[in-house]
Amino acid sequence: MSTPSSTLPGIVAPATPSPALRIVPARHPLQLAGTVVALALILFGLQSVLGNPRWGWGTFAEWFFARPVLEGLARTLWLTALGTALGFGLGTVLALARVSGSPLLAAVSWGYVWLFRSIPLLVLLLLLNNLGYLYSTIALGVPFTSITLFSYPTTQLIGVFTAAVLGLTLNQAAFSAEVIRGGILSVDHGQYEASAALGLPRGRQIRRIILPQAMRSILPAAFNDVIGLAKSTSVVYVLALPELFYTVQVIYRRNLEVVPLLMVATVWYLVILTVLSLAQHRIERRFARGQLQRERTVSKLPPRAPAAGSAARAGSRPSIAPVLQGNGATVSLQGVGKVFGDQAVLEDVHLEVSAGSVTVLIGPSGAGKSTLLRLINHLERADQGFVTVGGQLVGYRREGDTLYELPEGEIRRRRADVGMVFQGFNLFPHLTALENIVEAPIAVRGLTRAHAEQQACDLLERIGLADKAHAYPRELSGGQQQRIAIARALALQPKVLLFDEPTSALDPELVAEVLSVIEELARSGTTLVIVTHELGFARRVADHVVMMDQGRVVEQGPPEVVFDRPRQPRTAEFLAKTL
Ligand SMILES: Nc1ncnc2c1ncn2[C@@H]1O[C@H](COP(=O)(O)OP(=O)(O)OP(=O)(O)O)[C@@H](O)[C@H]1O
Numbered sequence: 021m022s023t024p025s026s027t028l029p030g031i032v033a034p035a036t037p038s039p040a041l042r043i044v045p046a047r048h049p050l051q052l053a054g055t056v057v058a059l060a061l062i063l064f065g066l067q068s069v070l071g072n073p074r075w076g077w078g079t080f081a082e083w084f085f086a087r088p089v090l091e092g093l094a095r096t097l098w099l100t101a102l103g104t105a106l107g108f109g110l111g112t113v114l115a116l117a118r119v120s121g122s123p124l125l126a127a128v129s130w131g132y133v134w135l136f137r138s139i140p141l142l143v144l145l146l147l148l149n150n151l152g153y154l155y156s157t158i159a160l161g162v163p164f165t166s167i168t169l170f171s172y173p174t175t176q177l178i179g180v181f182t183a184a185v186l187g188l189t190l191n192q193a194a195f196s197a198e199v200i201r202g203g204i205l206s207v208d209h210g211q212y213e214a215s216a217a218l219g220l221p222r223g224r225q226i227r228r229i230i231l232p233q234a235m236r237s238i239l240p241a242a243f244n245d246v247i248g249l250a251k252s253t254s255v256v257y258v259l260a261l262p263e264l265f266y267t268v269q270v271i272y273r274r275n276l277e278v279v280p281l282l283m284v285a286t287v288w289y290l291v292i293l294t295v296l297s298l299a300q301h302r303i304e305r306r307f308a309r310g311q312l313q314r315e316r317t318v319s320k321l322p323p324r325a326p327a328a329g330s331a332a333r334a335g336s337r338p339s340i341a342p343v344l345q346g347n348g349a350t351v352s353l354q355g356v357g358k359v360f361g362d363q364a365v366l367e368d369v370h371l372e373v374s375a376g377s378v379t380v381l382i383g384p385s386g387a388g389k390s391t392l393l394r395l396i397n398h399l400e401r402a403d404q405g406f407v408t409v410g411g412q413l414v415g416y417r418r419e420g421d422t423l424y425e426l427p428e429g430e431i432r433r434r435r436a437d438v439g440m441v442f443q444g445f446n447l448f449p450h451l452t453a454l455e456n457i458v459e460a461p462i463a464v465r466g467l468t469r470a471h472a473e474q475q476a477c478d479l480l481e482r483i484g485l486a487d488k489a490h491a492y493p494r495e496l497s498g499g500q501q502q503r504i505a506i507a508r509a510l511a512l513q514p515k516v517l518l519f520d521e522p523t524s525a526l527d528p529e530l531v532a533e534v535l536s537v538i539e540e541l542a543r544s545g546t547t548l549v550i551v552t553h554e555l556g557f558a559r560r561v562a563d564h565v566v567m568m569d570q571g572r573v574v575e576q577g578p579p580e581v582v583f584d585r586p587r588q589p590r591t592a593e594f595l596a597k598t599l
Pocket residue numbers: 360361365383384385386387388389390391392
């Protein structure tokens with residue numbers, strides 16, 4: 021019988037089994053010393069608090085649940101709740117005013133925040149409590165006329181409680197406006213563009229896409245503010261309003277047990293803040309969807325396709341092209357011009373794209389290709405000329421020689437016929453692949469969730485990502501994300517599909533998997549307009565190539581002409597440098 025050491029030549033047989041080795045972790049003497057000191061401090065603290073009879077824990081226990089204290093606590097909670105709700109309500113309005121395009125609204129919002137952040141809360145509360153001295157009545161009427169709609173004595177309208185709520189609200193709104201504005205600004209611009217390009221209604225864009233992402237940066241600061249507010253309610257004692265702190269003051273002035281009663285208030289504040297901190301933790305987790313590390317979710321979809329990528333390569337998945345049902349539309353640009361500041365980005369562009377064709381825009385960086393593409397779905401407004409899709413004006417209604425800009429709802433409805441795939445994917449990071457795809461069909465096309473999900477599953481299978489339905493974007497490779505973005509655009513069955521450098525954010529290895537999906541879509545019947553620097557792909561896929569430079573169309577024609585026999589020296593020069 022052969023021993024393990026006498027096996028095949030060239031293979032080193034394992035020696036005798038190594039003995040089990042004892043592992044001794046490295047020592048951290050400083051950490052140990054710190055732990056000992058911390059423990060000692062905790063013990064000293066406990067002994068001094070529990071062992072010192074002057075803390076008066078008996079009196080503390082006697083008053084902790086006393087009726088006046090609980091009534092004061094209820095008032096504190098009520099003030100906190102009202103200050104939070106009204107303060108954040110007003111703060112949201114102020115934040116929206118600040119980021120709105122209106123200079124007047126932005127200035128008013130800025131002025132409010134400047135004023136109310138500067139005035140100490142104590143001063144504000146006292147001013148509001150003395151409003152009756154300044155204005156004996158509060159009236160509402162038409163300015164510069166004698167018409168009065170409403171008039172009431174100030175002291176009756178603004179009592180102590182109302183003054184406290186008003187003061188806390190006005191103060192809170194100034195701080196929360198900045199917190200909310202910070203949250204709004206923290207959401208990537210691409211998210212606004214992607215939700216607009218999908219034609220999502222404004223309210224849904226904010227509720228489903230923007231707010232959940234803004235909340236991630238709003239929440240920590242907002243909870244800081246709410247905790248600050250809960251403690252600031254103690255300031256209203258200056259109005260002799262019997263909230264928690266004022267109540268314990270009244271009691272200890274009578275029985276002279278100052279410390280035990282201050283501890284009653286302190287422990288109740290600790291309870292309130294602990295509850296708020298727990299709530300913060302739970303709510304933050306809820307809004308961190310798609311950001312947290314998590315166990316890989318196993319798709320609940322039927323295992324109809326093999327693993328991602330392998331299916332795409334093997335060509336065993338059903339083609340994606342039939343999804344589009346061949347309903348392409350023409351695109352026409354007539355004398356289109358676009359100016360940013362004093363820079364003319366597009367000048368007198370004329371372009372005719374026939375229905376179902378593939379048009380590829382090429383040209384050097386800054387030529388205006390992306391701007392042209394964005395004019396087709398009205399993400400940018402043309403300053404001159406106009407764009408039509410399927411013979412219908414984009415963004416405007418024409419009467420004689422005048423173009424009237426359409427209401428936003430109408431622009432959105434028409435936009436749903438023009439899908440767009442962005443360079444940076446712009447997937448919604450807090451939604452899974454499946455949720456990204458079904459969002460617009462449900463909101464814009466009115467599909468039921470079940471129908472939209474069925475359609476999304478079909479699309480996922482066709483792009484070879486059936487097993488990624490429940491993955492969040494950050495759990496996918498760049499190429500997979502871009503394929504999901506393509507599926508999301510396709511789910512609306514657009515008549516025109518715009519691709520803005522769909523592969524330029526991808527590693528070279530991932531480019532092919534995205535280009536193969538686009539190639540399948542070519543000649544599916546839908547009109548494709550593609551901006552790309554992938555000239556080999558352009559030559560393969562295009563019916564029509566448009567060379568742009570400095571905001572103008574330099575040359576256009578079939579690929580074999582533009583690529584092989586360019587008529588313009590600028591085209592030849594660009595191709596020589598690029599190919
Ligand atoms: N929102 C904007 N504000 C100001 N200038 C802009 C804006 N968008 C684009 N531009 C400018 O317009 C010009 C054309 O930009 P565009 O993105 O259309 O070029 P492009 O041909 O797509 O370039 P690239 O291939 O590098 O993406 C550039 O000079 C750019 O700086």
